[in-house]
Amino acid sequence: MPLLECTGLSRAWGAVRAVDGVDIAVEAGEVRAVIGPNGAGKTTLFNLITGAVPKTAGRVVFRGEDVSRLPPHAVARRGIARTFQVTALFPRLTALENVRLGAQAVRPDAMRPLPVGAAAAATTEAARAALARVGLAGLADVAAGVLSHGDQRLLEVAMALVQRPALLILDEPTQGMSVEETQHTVALLGRVLAAEGTAVLLVEHDLQVVFALARRITVLHRGRRIAEGTPAEVRADAAVRDAYLGNLD
16 A cells, blocks of 8 residues: 555636646655646645645545545644745744754644753754754754755755654755755755655656656646656656656757
8 A cells, every 4th residue: 555645636726727636646665756837736736635725626545544634733743744835944943943843743742832851852852863864963053044045945854854754745845046055955865865764755846856866756737647657757758748848858
């Protein structure tokens, strides 16, 4: 049984079908990319999976449980963590405090602004370990709002990883980065994901990032899945080339 299995996912706003009957399954430990042109429905698909947007139709099964009608916090508690297209941080809190909030989210005994006792020690230790995994240990006491854009994106990844998810959803993790920041982030994510063994769903416009990280790719166009396969298979698909990729030769 797949870790995540989505069938017939749809979301319509009036006559506009942002996602139209999409099926997608992700195996445990798999890194899967979702690509497509602007407006293809990629972020909406992620919102449907995580419960952030109600579904017009379809079903989401995670770890054998139907989570289709659960709110986002309940989906997260079951082992799905995500980052966002627009970085979502607490700018006045330090990097450590931001990540500690992620650790608290999966520990009911620690859900207070200033956890105390064993809960405080455990969440702080987990936060420091997550920062180290993404190379930000030396910036633990720096306010998130003054970090570079690339470090802010990595901080959000740390906030997701500290939740120890079975599935990590990354929505354009290198958006707005320089070429050097992108190369650094891709190398770091490759190492982290290999070490964690976490399944990943990735949306990314930079196809070099996609081909470096993903082993399978799902292609959306106008809300529908038009192709799925390995990077080589997707490159060779005529429908994909017409809809999105263009001439890669």
